[in-house]
Amino acid sequence: MVLNFTKIDSIPVLPKRQNNLNKFSTYIMLTNQNNQLVLQWKHQPSLQRNLKLYEEKHDYFSNLFCHQGKGIDVANFWRKVAFDESQLIADWEPSNKIQLAYEHLASYFEEKCYWAAKDLCKERNANSWEEYLCIARLLIYNPLKLKEILVKYNSQSANLDTYITNILTNHIKFSAEVNRFSRWRLLYKKSEKELKEALKVFGIIEPEISLIIFARKYFKQVYLINKVKNPTRTIGKKWIAPDEEDFEKSAQCYNAEKVLPTAPHEVFTNSTKVTAKQIQDWMEICIKALESYPMSILPKFSLDALQLDGFEVKSELQVPEIEWEKISSTEDTREQGFLANQANSILSEQLQSMKLDDRKILLLYYGFGLNQKQLADRLEMNQSTISRYLTKSTIKLLEAIARISQPQQWVKQYIRRWLESEYHAPVHSDLIQAALVSAIKKLVNEEREILQLYYGEQIDEIKIASQLGISLNEIATRITRARNILQEKLMQEVNIWIKEYLEKWLGNYYKSIIKLVLKNEDKSGKKELKLEEKIFLVEIYIQNQLY
Template identity: 90%
Template sequence: MVLNFTKINSIPVLPKRRDNLNKFSTYIVLSDQNNQLSLQWKHQPSLQRNLKLYEEKHQEFSNLFCHQDKGIDIANFWRKVAFDESQLIGNWEPSNKIQLAYEHLASYFEERCYWAAKDLSKERNANSWEEYLCIARLLVYNPLNLKEILVKYNYKSANIDTYISNVLTNHIKFSADVSRFSRWRLLYKKSDKELIEALKVFGIIEPEISLIIFARKYFKQVYLINKVKNPARITGKKWIAPDEEDFSKSAQCYNAEKVLPTAPHEVFANSTKVTAKQIKDWMEICIKALESYPISILPKFSLDAFQSGEFEVKSELQVSEIEWEKISSTEDTREQGFLANQANSILSEQLQSMKLDAQKILLLYYGFGFNQKQLADRLGMNQSTISRYLTKSTIKLLEAIARISQPQQWVKQYVKRWLENDYHTPVHSDLIQAALVSAIKKLGNEEREVLQLYYGEQMDEIKIASQLGTGLSEIVTRVTKARNILQEKLMKEINIWMKEYLEKWLVNYYKSLLKVVLKNEPKLGKGELKLEEKIYLLEIYIQNQLY
């Protein structure tokens, strides 16, 4: 649904925040209930935790916090925290206390944003209420701008609420008069990650989120060429609204690209061609989600840069670890933990049952990082012999893992169940489902097409055969072939995961073993042992365990 306010009396009423906890830890969101728009307050847990921490640990703040009429005084408290030049942090305070102070202030000023936007709408154009609100919130949720505003505040001239209201009103007027703000620029500039986050809060779920993100990709390309980079547009002027031609061209690009292997799985699985109206509706939803969700407005800065006044975007890349639980077919976490413990036990037993030479090679290779040539020189063996020892030993250990996970027994049923239940909305954070999505993208055109019709559109074999102009037996064969290919590819992936898991397990095993041995070594207290001494102690330990 495209949300729009057309009259001043259609602007939703802003609910009152009942206490100081809410006044400094909530933000405005738009919601649609029974086709009636309303505004609600949404909590930010990190801000709530910080308020309760200061209430418990800071006497001045606690005295203010218990009085519900002290909102202005509490705002001034956080202003002092934000401007604390000493930057001293108490042993109980969070390391990002300055950033949190600005976020508390932005939360408190949400009401000022609402009233400034609403009051201006009465004077000007009621249709611009949402735009005015977004202009105001973009100002208070940018710490750079908010800091500049608060530096100029003089408590002797007016209270902080009145001061902020005047600043917001003037800022909205200026931005609107010179046409600086554009909701289409907001849509264009925000990252996929921010947009996805905003859409989720707005109530959009998969697979529609993936469809919207894919649509915006092509809308941005068309809009950039037709409007932003258009020679007729004067540089520095407001980004104008797209027209029907822009949406139509975006829909053409979307439909042409959705069948390619590079398209997201959710997009390919949805065979319906999109229209210009659908693209337009999706882009409006994106704008509404971004305007109503301040986390997507709020820049994310590193604390050091924040304190020095030079802001830098913080990297949010996270490297996921391969975990044994992801290899298991069971969905019960307690059973997964049991399997992990079982793997540790069985692998340890397998290691201890190997001959001494094999154990020494594994120790030096995984425990101390020797390569095959270094091992050959050290042990007086051919490098090919070292390679055979490593291969034979790891195969033995991998077979032990396979006996626990038994993928050959559950992969077939897992693939069938996934195709039937989760084909449209795979969980990409799940290693197995992500592997299946990747495998589908690598299928031939015939296999991809028949899977899309059979599981995507849920057509039976007879209808598929009629649509593709082929025999029923041919369709059955194609569906079976596609499933078998997915099973084979998943088995290969599982073998790779088990190998990766084993390598990490061996490294961690020998590191842990070294700690156990060195813990009881008297020389350790007199200084760090040399590499050769560590190797000698571990070899003796392994030999004693063997005999």
């Protein structure tokens, strides 16, 4: 729900949240519509899931939650969860329930931030409403500060809503009076990861995100020297706004560095020179995004402190696992699944066709984790012989996968299609596209230049030849050479991925067999089996599978 400005004071109206689900799982989002600032409530899916979980599993909470007029009672419930760190965690509760409790409280207090900021603006007749709102939200989204505030709460003196409103009002007054807050300091201090996340939520997409992040890098350098470290600035004084000279110098640095191999791919492929006005506009977008998104408002030092205090903080770094679909040329999900199943089937068949000695070595190496020296000692063989056995077996399996994936048939077409359609804004989380971006950065200057002109700026070959002062044949030769280099580099990466896939597959395959065979033994109540006994049982199982 979105409402327009009030006629009284031009501060945007905050839409009402109709139920407890919204009151404890949404945050304020500032957006521009028709050149006017409007407020929206944005949902946090993780908080919604947690509320529904407690509603289903916790009877007392469910009774509170269904009464929409008891939002303050629900808030007090989460306050108790946040404080009672010694209580046991039920089987159904999330391990990070204390962290989620603080997030529910911050969501609930969003309205208090709005009204505290608005009332102060009316009282002081100031034009600092957005700044006041951000000061308040910085406080409630800092779990350590919020904990400190809630510890001092006395339910006999005032209800929780009144107490928090008074705290926020006093905090905004204090911060504003001593010039502790600056939107430019907020922009300067936030990490690249936080800013990127905030921009995405704000609706900015690639390649503009990469351009903005790159611009902020040079703006920070200029702003630090010209304003923050300026000898005329008193230490502790509010960070002042940058001026036109700062934006102009930032644009000069941006344009000078964008052509270097170290620049992000999206920046290099954008041939347009940026202006001081563009840098200024981008920095304003950054500030709006950071002010709007609570996860980016959360200070990094608080996350570090939370970890020291035993809180569980969600990792933002997701390490992609090697999946068969990543090395598939097709974009059809069903076909990808078919290829994955086909790989499993063919690899299983190949293993069953191997000699028993070869399979035994693979079992001990991938299943039980014995290294080559341990294998050699156990089987009374030379370590070099063990190495040859492993190499021979894995080559046979690799050849089987290669017959399915056939990279030599799809890589060339994939590269041509990618250059034509996704060169400007590659998906870096995609292994293939990330490999191509890395390969482009390693090309010599003339090869990078030809790709940029032909695929980036989409200039035809005749104009490129005229611009570079070379023949059409040379243009075609350079384009072909650049594509061939990318093809060679991608083939090398695909071969590495296939090998990694096989290593992972073999580990999972043999460990699953071991787990299956030993499952009944573990349940029998007998003492832990020795390694020799485990190996013997698994070998018997594998031999029986062959007949």
